[in-house]
Amino acid sequence: MPKKIWVIGGGLAGSEAAWQLANLGLEVVLFEMRPLKNTPAHTSDLLAELICSNSLKANYLENASGLLKEEMRRLNSLIIKVADETRVPAGGALAVDREKFARLITRQISEHPLIQVVREEITSVPPGQPAIIASGPLTSPDLSRWLKELFGEEYLYFYDAVAPIITSESLDYSKIFLASRYGKGEAEYLNCPFTEEEYQIFWESLVAAETYQAHLEVEKKKLFFEGCMPIEVLAKRGSETLRYGPLKPVGLTNPQTGKRPYAVVQLRAENRERTLYNLVGFQTNLRWGEQSRVFRMIPGLAKAEFVRYGVMHRNTFINTPRLLQPSLQGKRAEHLFFAGQLIGVEGYVESTAAGLVAGLNMAQWVNGRKPLIFPRETAIGALLYYIINAETRHFQPMNINFGLLPPLNRRIKDKTEKNREISERALAFLTEFMAKEIN
Ligand SMILES: Cc1cc2nc3c(=O)[nH]c(=O)nc-3n(C[C@H](O)[C@H](O)[C@H](O)COP(=O)(O)OP(=O)(O)OC[C@H]3O[C@@H](n4cnc5c(N)ncnc54)[C@H](O)[C@@H]3O)c2cc1C
Structure with missing residues (x-):
């Protein structure tokens, strides 16, 4: 040696x-x-x-x-x-x-x-x-x-391209349901269902929120090019874009209403103990304060505790x-x-x-x-x-x-x-x- x-x-x-x-x-x-x-x-x-x-x-x-x-x-x-x-x-x-x-x-x-x-x-x-x-x-x-x-x-x-991570104990489970899309496999995701009205308010706040200038601007462009879009950039393409992308509700039924929600944010467990969840598809360049303000508008996340904000x-x-x-x-x-x-x-x-x-x-x-x-x-x-x-x-x-x-x-x-x-x-x-x- x-x-x-x-x-x-x-x-x-x-x-x-x-x-x-x-x-x-x-x-x-x-x-x-x-x-x-x-x-x-x-x-x-x-x-x-x-x-x-x-x-x-x-x-x-x-x-x-x-x-x-x-x-x-x-x-x-x-x-x-x-x-x-x-x-x-x-x-x-x-x-x-x-x-x-x-x-x-x-x-x-x-x-x-x-x-x-x-x-x-x-x-x-x-x-x-x-x-x-x-x-x-x-x-x-x-x-x-x-x-x-x-x-x-x-x-x-x-x-x-990290989505924010929140603690499970800070979630409001009366608004969230556990299910996987089309009931396939184990119910792995927590689903936060929007009504049409809630979604519109959320979308308007998201597109108006302040973003953070990445340290390396040129690299950020390359990142976008590689197909990993920040949620706010996707949202700016139109009010419906997210409903056909990361917030699509297809294959999900809200047990409280028996209906498909207007849009859904899915939360995926970050660790085996399920003490932490990430917001699926929410990689973002929003300022940290804006992330807490806007993402707390998601049903069930009003009191979400962010242990890590999204970054790119x-x-x-x-x-x-x-x-x-x-x-x-x-x-x-x-x-x-x-x-x-x-x-x-x-x-x-x-x-x-x-x-x-x-x-x-x-x-x-x-x-x-x-x-x-x-x-x-x-x-x-x-x-x-x-x-x-x-x-x-x-x-x-x-x-x-x-x-x-x-x-x-x-x-x-x-x-x-x-x-x-x-x-x-x-x-x-x-x-x-x-x-x-x-x-
Ligand atoms: C732009 C930017 C801003 C950041 N801002 C923060 C912040 O504000 N707060 C925070 O906590 N974290 C920040 N981070 C994360 C930060 O980089 C890390 O927390 C920390 O510096 C990582 O320590 P490290 O020792 O792993 O890497 P570094 O501290 O980067 O050390 C790696 C070293 O390896 C050298 N090196 C690389 N390749 C070779 C090679 N082939 N041969 C020999 N030497 C080599 C480099 O010159 C460098 O000195 C930032 C990261 C980036 C990219």
């Missing part, structure tokens, strides 16, 4: 993975292609550059992102440590001075005696070379080509549930681990968490030990469980949210209190797991 471990991509995930490996005494070569070759979004040669917002989201335990960060703090995450050191005032969020943040990480990584930073684009990994691939949402085209060859074209995606942007990611083991290791190529946004987690902190776990598990593998599989009661464990076990046909990236963690044994009405208790449980599980498996 080659002595040094490769980490490909010096972004958030790659920097974290390299740090974890080196702190476990392993020699690492971290390959970053910038500044020799740039991505369409990065602007510097610094490692762990934040390419858009300077916020790492909420920093309190009543929020799932806050919980994820706290778990990572306890696991000695470099990225979270430096974020804490370079934070700027941002209320309950952990926002950073992006320049200081990336500079400090670059310095700490570059000065680590076991990490060698090499500025080079990697376009393939030699057979047998242990490597963590963390080349991010803007993975270079040549490396993408190699990944396609490795996995097969159908398992590598280049765009996110360039994003390279693999079909993780098909390709990776829970350790984030390839099913077929065990010497390859994957991390960051490339595996279908979404967001700075989620990507970093995947880097941390890939780093720890690469070290376990190299040392001939069993992989570390974090308990599902922790935010890290829940997020990774989701992406490993998600339905492969509709696999889309996911960010951390409480809907991914198992519910509590007792019912707590107050949401803040409930979330706090889920977080406390998570940290207790993490402490036990670390004591048994890591320390």
Whole structure:
């Protein structure tokens, strides 16, 4: 086995993975292609550059992102440590001075005696070379080509076209019915039936709603061209278009009226536990505030809780549930681990968490030990469980949210209190797991 471990991509995930490996005494070569070759979004040669917002989201335990960060703090995450050191005032969020943040990480990584930073684009990994691939949402085209060859074209995606995801407990089931079209197979979908009047009001609000300008305008056009239309663009073609497209009511009968509804929005389960649902066909560029306002007009969704809003942007990611083991290791190529946004987690902190776990598990593998599989009661464990076990046909990236963690044994009405208790449980599980498996 080659002595040094490769980490490909010096972004958030790659920097974290390299740090974890080196702190476990392993020699690492971290390959970053910038500044020799740039991505369409990065602007510097610094490692762990934040390419858009300077916020790492909420920093309190009543929020799932806050919980994820706290778990990572306890696991000695470099990225979270430096974020804490370079934070700027941002209320309950952990926002950073992006320049200081990336500079400090670059310095700490570059000065680590076991990490060698090499500025080079990697376009393939030699057979047998242990490597963590963390080349991010803007993975270079040549490396993408190699990944396609490795996995097969159908398992590598280049765009996110995500419909909003809402929690099942926030739905009004008195208005919604469970059925599949023409009664075929199991009743898999929740159906939100519109009357003609409700539909007209919804349609008018949808076409008038404000959209979000995608980061990469040119790419957005390509995305549309590829036939993945945002719901608002379809709606603008005419008031009837949606009724013949994603909102078609054919094959569905509302048990309350015994009739076919005027139009129907279908909700498809996002996870096996059916705690989360997505709005089928609702990939969108609407502003987030507009998504909550307009989509809550859908019957049964008046109080919908959005755990993730719809987005459409360039994003390279693999079909993780098909390709990776829970350790984030390839099913077929065990010497390859994957991390960051490339595996279908979404967001700075989620990507970093995947880097941390890939780093720890690469070290376990190299040392001939069993992989570390974090308990599902922790935010890290829940997020990774989701992406490993998600339905492969509709696999889309996911960010951390409480809907991914198992519910509590007792019912707590107050949401803040409930979330706090889920977080406390998570940290207790993490402490036990670390004591048994890591320390
Ligand atoms: C335009 C845009 C805006 C975004 N805005 C936000 C936001 O505001 N908040 C948020 O939480 N998330 C945002 N994201 C998602 C964000 O990219 C991720 O959360 C995070 O950066 C992913 O971390 P990563 O380490 O997987 O990838 P990155 O941080 O992108 O790191 C990957 C690194 O790999 C390098 N690389 C690529 N190919 C190669 C190669 N062949 N050889 C060597 N090096 C290579 C790249 O140069 C890069 O440095 C945005 C994504 C995009 C595309």
